[in-house]
Amino acid sequence: MTETSVPVAEGWPAPTPGRPVTGVVRVPGSKSLTNRYLVLAALADGPSRLRAPLHSRDSALMVAALRSLGAEITEVSGSGPFGPDLLVEPIPAGAAGNTNVDCGLAGTVMRFVPPLAALRTGTTAFDGDPHARQRPMGATVEALRGLGIEVDDGGRGALPFSVTGRGGVPGGRVEIDAGASSQFVSALLLAAARFADGLHLVHTGETVPSLDHIAMTVQVLRECGVAVDDSVPNEWRVAPGPVRAFDVDIEPDLSNAGPFLAAAVATGGSVSIPGWPEQTTQVGDKWREILPQMGATAELADGVLTVTGSGAVRGGTFADTSELAPTVAALCALADTPSVLTGIAHLRGHETDRLAALRTEINGLGGNVTETADGLAISPAPLHGGVFGTYADHRMATAGAILGLSVPGVVVEDIAATSKTMPEFAQLWTGLVAGTEPTAAQED
Numbered sequence: 001m002t003e004t005s006v007p008v009a010e011g012w013p014a015p016t017p018g019r020p021v022t023g024v025v026r027v028p029g030s031k032s033l034t035n036r037y038l039v040l041a042a043l044a045d046g047p048s049r050l051r052a053p054l055h056s057r058d059s060a061l062m063v064a065a066l067r068s069l070g071a072e073i074t075e076v077s078g079s080g081p082f083g084p085d086l087l088v089e090p091i092p093a094g095a096a097g098n099t100n101v102d103c104g105l106a107g108t109v110m111r112f113v114p115p116l117a118a119l120r121t122g123t124t125a126f127d128g129d130p131h132a133r134q135r136p137m138g139a140t141v142e143a144l145r146g147l148g149i150e151v152d153d154g155g156r157g158a159l160p161f162s163v164t165g166r167g168g169v170p171g172g173r174v175e176i177d178a179g180a181s182s183q184f185v186s187a188l189l190l191a192a193a194r195f196a197d198g199l200h201l202v203h204t205g206e207t208v209p210s211l212d213h214i215a216m217t218v219q220v221l222r223e224c225g226v227a228v229d230d231s232v233p234n235e236w237r238v239a240p241g242p243v244r245a246f247d248v249d250i251e252p253d254l255s256n257a258g259p260f261l262a263a264a265v266a267t268g269g270s271v272s273i274p275g276w277p278e279q280t281t282q283v284g285d286k287w288r289e290i291l292p293q294m295g296a297t298a299e300l301a302d303g304v305l306t307v308t309g310s311g312a313v314r315g316g317t318f319a320d321t322s323e324l325a326p327t328v329a330a331l332c333a334l335a336d337t338p339s340v341l342t343g344i345a346h347l348r349g350h351e352t353d354r355l356a357a358l359r360t361e362i363n364g365l366g367g368n369v370t371e372t373a374d375g376l377a378i379s380p381a382p383l384h385g386g387v388f389g390t391y392a393d394h395r396m397a398t399a400g401a402i403l404g405l406s407v408p409g410v411v412v413e414d415i416a417a418t419s420k421t422m423p424e425f426a427q428l429w430t431g432l433v434a435g436t437e438p439t440a441a442q443e444d
């Protein structure tokens with residue numbers, strides 16, 4: 001008799017603590033800040049240092065991309081618990097030669113690196129994960145062409161494509177429709193000081209999403225001595241000039257702090273995140289408004305944000321939550337009143353179609369989620385266990401973990417998807433939920 005193989009249920013059983021979750025969690029560096037500073041360091045007028053940067057798949061892809069364009073990036077020991085600091089020698093003047101860039105599933109790599117490839121001499125071929133080929137890239141392709149750069153995308157407006165640079169970009173006025181991603185704007189702004197005439201970028205479509213991320217781009221450019229005029233809505237002017245080398249501390253990733261704070265809200269516990277900046281352009285600072293709307297308290301004192309849940313989760317209307325939306329949606333699915341998430345139509349072009357993924361997976365656990373033109377409507381419904389699909393999306397994986405806090409039997413299909421921006425997620429989550437002694441990474 002031959003043995004037949006029985007499919008084994010795989011996945012990560014999300015812990016259900018059955019009591020309030022209480023603890024302190026230090027989270028790794030911001031993806032958006034790390035990858036912006038890496039790009040600026042590659043363009044800078046001397047060597048730069050990133051202290052406490054993120055070390056994850058998205059940052060590793062950015063490091064590899066910039067190395068392939070000629071930057072020298074070395075790891076040196078730092079003081080943070082999440083890995084070494086990074087020293088960056090910029091891409092040398094006159095860098096030339098054909099090369100390849102693997103974008104993985106990283107929006108910051110596929111959008112921010114092509115303008116740097118345009119500044120070199122030679123052809124750079126860009127590709128990525130299967131789903132990366134579905135993500136919108138047309139505005140980058142058209143903008144580079146508008147700047148006189150040769151781009152071969154086979155007419156797809158998507159990966160794979162190649163950029164052929166001739167050692168410089170003239171710059172000037174360019175119009176784009178950045179309705180599908182703020183990263184189209186950020187990408188051009190980050191490189192623009194190195195264009196001969198700088199850049200006058202005009203957005204011609206309807207609403208640009210994720211405006212906080214553009215504010216972050218403008219802020220980091222100004223820190224590096226680049227003159228940016230963003231006084232006219234939907235227009236940005238960047239003066240040509242040097243990008244000043246820097247030595248910077250990377251803030252913790254406040255978006256990735258979200259699931260841990262959500263654990264306090266979902267269970268009526270209390271979670272503290274040290275290293276919370278007093279001033280920041282990170283969209284994750286909005287947790288201080290969003291979570292109190294759900295009935296929690298949020299207190300920022302001496303650089304520590306403490307969120308305390310009330311024991312019940314209240315729904316509400318949440319606008320323009322950008323990359324926070326999957327975490328917000330998971331909490332709304334646990335709420336006792338209905339919720340509406342608006343201003344997030346562009347999430348259909350993220351790591352996966354997040355609106356469809358959240359609707360499908362929350363409803364698969366018994367939820368009541370419908371898609372609207374620009375977001376989600378979520379009504380209270382009794383949830384049950386089951387497999388929560390992750391679509392290679394880190395924020396779907398963390399959304400499944402949040403649901404599992406209150407719903408026994410949730411199995412997150414691929415918890416390793418969190419390695420995109422937080423490889424330590426499962427370890428930190430398990431430690432927090434189990435109420436173990438703080439690990440080195442959790443200590444103050």
Ligand SMILES: O=C(O)C1=C[C@@H](OP(=O)(O)O)[C@@H](O)[C@H](O)C1
Nearest residue numbers: 032181182183186209210213323
């Ligand atoms: O510039 C950035 O670092 C990001 C911009 C946003 O992109 P979209 O404008 O496409 O939402 C955000 O969702 C993404 O996670 C990171």
Ligand SMILES: C=C(OP(=O)(O)O)C(=O)O
Nearest residue numbers: 105106107108323350351
């Ligand atoms: C949309 C996201 O990522 P990316 O930078 O790949 O666009 C995200 O992290 O939620």
